[in-house]
Amino acid sequence: MNVKLMLPLFLCLLVMVPLELMARVFTDIDGRKIDATITQVEGDTVSLSLTSNGKTYDVPLARLKPKDRKYIKEWVKKQKADEKKAPRKDGKQEAAYNFDDPWPALVSIDLDIEIIIAEEDEETKRYVYQSPNYEFVCDVKLSKSVVKKFATLFEATREYCRLLPIATMRAHVPGAQFRNRILLFEHKSDYVKNGGPPSSAGVFMPRGKNGKDVVMVPLKSLGVKKVGSGYMYDHKGSNKVLPHELTHQLTDYEYYSVGAMGWFSEGLAEYVAVTPYRSGKFMVRSNLSAIKAYATEHGKKGRGGRALGDEIQAPDLKAYMMQPYKKFVAKANFNYGFGLLITYYYFHMEDDRSNILAFLKALKNGKKGEKALEVLLNGRSWDEMETQITKAWRSRGVRITFK
Numbered sequence: 001m002n003v004k005l006m007l008p009l010f011l012c013l014l015v016m017v018p019l020e021l022m023a024r025v026f027t028d029i030d031g032r033k034i035d036a037t038i039t040q041v042e043g044d045t046v047s048l049s050l051t052s053n054g055k056t057y058d059v060p061l062a063r064l065k066p067k068d069r070k071y072i073k074e075w076v077k078k079q080k081a082d083e084k085k086a087p088r089k090d091g092k093q094e095a096a097y098n099f100d101d102p103w104p105a106l107v108s109i110d111l112d113i114e115i116i117i118a119e120e121d122e123e124t125k126r127y128v129y130q131s132p133n134y135e136f137v138c139d140v141k142l143s144k145s146v147v148k149k150f151a152t153l154f155e156a157t158r159e160y161c162r163l164l165p166i167a168t169m170r171a172h173v174p175g176a177q178f179r180n181r182i183l184l185f186e187h188k189s190d191y192v193k194n195g196g197p198p199s200s201a202g203v204f205m206p207r208g209k210n211g212k213d214v215v216m217v218p219l220k221s222l223g224v225k226k227v228g229s230g231y232m233y234d235h236k237g238s239n240k241v242l243p244h245e246l247t248h249q250l251t252d253y254e255y256y257s258v259g260a261m262g263w264f265s266e267g268l269a270e271y272v273a274v275t276p277y278r279s280g281k282f283m284v285r286s287n288l289s290a291i292k293a294y295a296t297e298h299g300k301k302g303r304g305g306r307a308l309g310d311e312i313q314a315p316d317l318k319a320y321m322m323q324p325y326k327k328f329v330a331k332a333n334f335n336y337g338f339g340l341l342i343t344y345y346y347f348h349m350e351d352d353r354s355n356i357l358a359f360l361k362a363l364k365n366g367k368k369g370e371k372a373l374e375v376l377l378n379g380r381s382w383d384e385m386e387t388q389i390t391k392a393w394r395s396r397g398v399r400i401t402f403k
């Protein structure tokens with residue numbers, strides 16, 4: 001079987017992890033230079049995705065300078081090592097695709113979560129706690145009861161992603177086989193030192209010095225505060241950043257392909273994050289008003305929103321869906337909010353979900369870009385598609401005008 005080595009460039013809400021983390025200037029034997037990211041290596045060919053426009057080109061290794069060939073060799077080695085370290089996270093063997101399941105109305109988890117103390121080492125300041133599906137690696141000692149309190153939001157978000165019938169299989173791997181890793185930092189400065197963007201409250205790192213597929217969070221974002229010599233849980237208010245980043249961690253790699261990355265990968269993370277949450281429960285069925293308030297206004301009770309207004313001037317739909325991720329995050333506020341509206345449309349405003357599900361299946365089968373979007377359009381022209389989206393949202397009080 002041909003194992004795909006993917007290196008998606010997914011980043012986050014209000015977060016500008018430098019793309020340079022993964023991009024590099026490659027030079028060919030004629031001295032031509034391209035700024036690109038490796039997406040895959042198969043045999044003697046490397047697939048490079050251009051930083052400027054996201055287009056992917058297959059380049060024979062022999063066409064590249066020796067130092068680039070060496071870099072690619074190291075990249076493959078690292079990928080293989082990472083795969084060995086972590087059991088397959090896509091869970092393909094463990095669970096069947098759930099595309100045929102109904103959309104969840106309410107996601108609810110048992111609040112009595114079991115917490116295991118896996119390691120407490122005062123010398124190295126490494127404290128490791130496990131909940132059923134997560135492993136929290138912290139730099140200070142926490143009590144089981146504190147971990148249990150914040151672990152609820154993690155476990156509930158994971159359960160939400162698992163129940164969404166979009167077959168994101170990384171949410172289906174049982175914790176006994178693989179726990180998602182979360183790094184917790186007592187000090188924001190250590191979070192930043194480890195690559196956390198200074199203005200963020202949490203971040204998903206697809207790849208960093210602490211490993212692959214890690215979510216990093218400063219303790220403060222979890223509502224954990226130092227009181228005397230210990231730590232207390234004192235969380236008030238909502239936390240949208242965390243479910244957003246956790247959704248990224250649980251989203252299958254294929255859903256970060258060109259054509260889906262951006263509007264869908266961020267739209268999905270926003271969809272989960274904006275769904276009303278309270279004590280281990282996501283109220284999915286009634287999430288429309290929260291989603292609308294978040295995208296068009298300042299959110300429910302004025303707590304965080306994209307404030308796009310209810311008359312939205314939108315770019316050409318095809319250009320919007322196909323734009324490189326770098327461009328997408330450069331206009332993050334609009335693009336995230338609009339991505340949420342478009343994702344919501346495909347989830348809930350078409351006659352059935354067959355188009356978006358066919359699109360996701362096509363992505364899983366390796367289709368990308370326009371080829372995958374053709375499946376989503378299902379015979380409709382781009383103009384017709386824009387008209388249908390406009391009509392559907394207008395009936396909900398949002399007027400979208402496409403360029």
Ligand SMILES: [Zn+2]
Pocket residue numbers: 011012013244248266269
């Ligand atoms: Zn994000």
